[in-house]
Amino acid sequence: MNRRAQAATRSADDATDASEVPRLKDMLGLSMRRVAFASTDLLAERLAAHDCTPTRLTALLVIAEKPGLKLVELANTLGIARSGAVVLVDELELRGQVKRRPMPGDRRAHSLIATAKGLKALGPLCGVAAECDRQSFGALNQRDHQSLLRLLEKLAA
Numbered sequence: 374m375n376r377r378a379q380a381a382t383r384s385a386d387d388a389t390d391a392s393e394v395p396r397l398k399d400m401l402g403l404s405m406r407r408v409a410f411a412s413t414d415l416l417a418e419r420l421a422a423h424d425c426t427p428t429r430l431t432a433l434l435v436i437a438e439k440p441g442l443k444l445v446e447l448a449n450t451l452g453i454a455r456s457g458a459v460v461l462v463d464e465l466e467l468r469g470q471v472k473r474r475p476m477p478g479d480r481r482a483h484s485l486i487a488t489a490k491g492l493k494a495l496g497p498l499c500g501v502a503a504e505c506d507r508q509s510f511g512a513l514n515q516r517d518h519q520s521l522l523r524l525l526e527k528l529a530a
């Protein structure tokens with residue numbers, strides 16, 4: 374077989390019928406990833422002006438919502454390794470936004486609480502996050518917005 378015929382055969386073998394290729398819009402996880410990247414990038418950009426990151430904000434919110442949370446519980450809630458949660462809490466503690474307190478009955482463990490400074494910081498930071506949500510999810514009406522939040526909470530559980 375000559376080179377031209379071999380090349381034509383390879384091209385035919387490489388070609389795939391477009392009807393066999395799944396469509397991105399039908400892939401829930403990948404679609405969620407695209408939306409998450411876009412909205413998180415916007416949030417990261419806006420939070421940077423406040424010397425904060427989406428991960429730090431999320432951790433501070435979780436700690437504020439659940440005072441007395443253990444470090445391992447924070448890591449599980451955020452879906453990160455315990456070592457990553459240690460670094461995160463160290464950062465928040467250096468900023469004066471979180472305190473570790475000894476856990477009654479377990480000398481090895483500490484509970485986490487948001488400080489007054491941390492709680493005060495949440496107001497403006499959550500305002501930034503709310504504005505980013507309006508920009509990122511403005512195509513949704515209030516009912517769709519609430520439905521999406523319920524569905525995401527269901528999936529996160």
